[in-house]
Amino acid sequence: MDFDFAEHHTLLRQSVRDFARAEVAPHAKKWDEQERFPKELVPKLAEIGLLGIRIPEEYGGSGMDTTSYAICVEEIAKIDGSLALTVASHNGLGTGHILSFGNEAQKKRYLPKAARGEWLAAWALTEPGSGSDSAAMSTTAKRSGDGWVINGTKMFITQGGVGSFCVVLARTNPDVPKQKGITAFIVDHGTPGFSASKHLQKLGCRSSDTAELTLENVRVEDAQRLGEVDHGFTDTMKILDRGRISIAAMALGLGYGALDMALTYAKDRKQFGKAISEFQAIQWMLADCKTELDAASLLTYRAAWLADEGRPYSREASMAKLFASEASTRACNKSLQIHGGYGYTREFAVERHLRDAKICEIGEGTSEVQRMVIAKHLLMG
Ligand SMILES: Cc1cc2nc3c(=O)[nH]c(=O)nc-3n(C[C@H](O)[C@H](O)[C@H](O)COP(=O)(O)OP(=O)(O)OC[C@H]3O[C@@H](n4cnc5c(N)ncnc54)[C@H](O)[C@@H]3O)c2cc1C
Numbered sequence: 169m170d171f172d173f174a175e176h177h178t179l180l181r182q183s184v185r186d187f188a189r190a191e192v193a194p195h196a197k198k199w200d201e202q203e204r205f206p207k208e209l210v211p212k213l214a215e216i217g218l219l220g221i222r223i224p225e226e227y228g229g230s231g232m233d234t235t236s237y238a239i240c241v242e243e244i245a246k247i248d249g250s251l252a253l254t255v256a257s258h259n260g261l262g263t264g265h266i267l268s269f270g271n272e273a274q275k276k277r278y279l280p281k282a283a284r285g286e287w288l289a290a291w292a293l294t295e296p297g298s299g300s301d302s303a304a305m306s307t308t309a310k311r312s313g314d315g316w317v318i319n320g321t322k323m324f325i326t327q328g329g330v331g332s333f334c335v336v337l338a339r340t341n342p343d344v345p346k347q348k349g350i351t352a353f354i355v356d357h358g359t360p361g362f363s364a365s366k367h368l369q370k371l372g373c374r375s376s377d378t379a380e381l382t383l384e385n386v387r388v389e390d391a392q393r394l395g396e397v398d399h400g401f402t403d404t405m406k407i408l409d410r411g412r413i414s415i416a417a418m419a420l421g422l423g424y425g426a427l428d429m430a431l432t433y434a435k436d437r438k439q440f441g442k443a444i445s446e447f448q449a450i451q452w453m454l455a456d457c458k459t460e461l462d463a464a465s466l467l468t469y470r471a472a473w474l475a476d477e478g479r480p481y482s483r484e485a486s487m488a489k490l491f492a493s494e495a496s497t498r499a500c501n502k503s504l505q506i507h508g509g510y511g512y513t514r515e516f517a518v519e520r521h522l523r524d525a526k527i528c529e530i531g532e533g534t535s536e537v538q539r540m541v542i543a544k545h546l547l548m549g
Pocket of ligand 1: 257291292293294298299300301323324325326327370373378527530531532533534535536537
């Protein structure tokens with residue numbers, strides 16, 4: 169979108185775009201078909217700073233702002249939604265939680281390895297019985313000696329199988345209102361009792377790793393507790409606010425990517441003796457896509473700018489995610505329509521974009537939940 173980004177943001181966008189075209193575009197279709205997480209790409213992602221986007225330089229990261237984070241995710245999503253989801257969740261959720269609420273020892277232990285791509289991060293809030301109502305979780309952490317014992321099952325966890333550590337939210341106090349008795353813990357892969365019990369097969373984002381996690385009498389030291397006891401849910405809401413900006417950015421990238429494909433195809437494809445781009449029906453679809461995506465982009469980068477300014481942005485992040493995700497699905501759907509029957513085949517990437525875009529309406533809070541958040545802010549007043 170034409171927008172007055174700072175020069176360093178424009179340069180960043182170009183370098184991530186070049187990277188995505190060179191290193192991701194040739195493989196994205198294959199990874200999706202194989203439903204395989206591309207581990208081999210992780211060192212390259214780390215090399216250009218995409219695994220430590222907001223991690224300060226003192227911990228080995230790129231030390232960039234939220235606008236940069238959105239730009240990185242958007243540019244990757246133009247090519248591959250799965251990889252964009254990986255980058256968004258690794259940076260925003262798992263490492264983001266440690267960055268925002270971890271103590272110095274935790275930051276020193278986890279952030280440099282996360283930024284170098286030696287350790288991928290996962291973040292586990294959702295459970296089989298608690299999704300939108302995430303505070304209703306039944307995973308428990310009980311004090312035992314000078315540590316904790318965690319039991320429960322987590323569902324739909326991105327990097328759940330390939331991650332080296334996972335931030336796990338668990339109930340620590342059943343005797344207070346549900347939001348007030350939850351604590352976060354960092355659980356290392358390989359801790360006895362902690363396992364990725366099931367790899368989930370999905371409609372889209374198939375090369376992003378999504379797993380069900382089982383925690384059976386998982387013992388962690390108190391040093392692995394992240395943030396204050398019983399304060400994990402309040403912290404989680406803050407993590408999700410920034411995360412929603414990245415999901416809006418992912419939606420933007422998928423939508424703009426699909427629009428580019430539609431433009432190329434519409435100019436090339438001839439029916440009734442002329443390029444289909446000459447038909448008004450096609451032009452209107454293209455115009456609607458561009459208008460809605462640019463509106464989504466303004467919402468997304470407004471929310472990112474507010475975050476960078478240190479101003480409240482929870483409502484704006486929800487608005488961005490709600491509008492961008494739904495605009496993206498519409499844009500991908502229109503682009504597929506413009507491709508006709510060819511769009512319905514796997515020869516063209518537009519079907520993958522449509523499948524990938526749908527998760528943006530669900531992950532990190534469904535569209536219905538975003539509407540609830542926005543209305544709550546409005547009514548509070
Ligand atoms: C690919 C993928 C990756 C994910 N990654 C992660 C991750 O890394 N970590 C993590 O913790 N979670 C993750 N999730 C989980 C995701 O955040 C949840 O799926 C999402 O929050 C919705 O929860 P649910 O699936 O249980 O749906 P439900 O909450 O059961 O919702 C079902 C339907 O009911 C609607 N609904 C629910 N409550 C209300 C209400 N009060 N008013 C109106 N409508 C309502 C919902 O909007 C939805 O349409 C991931 C999910 C997927 C699919």
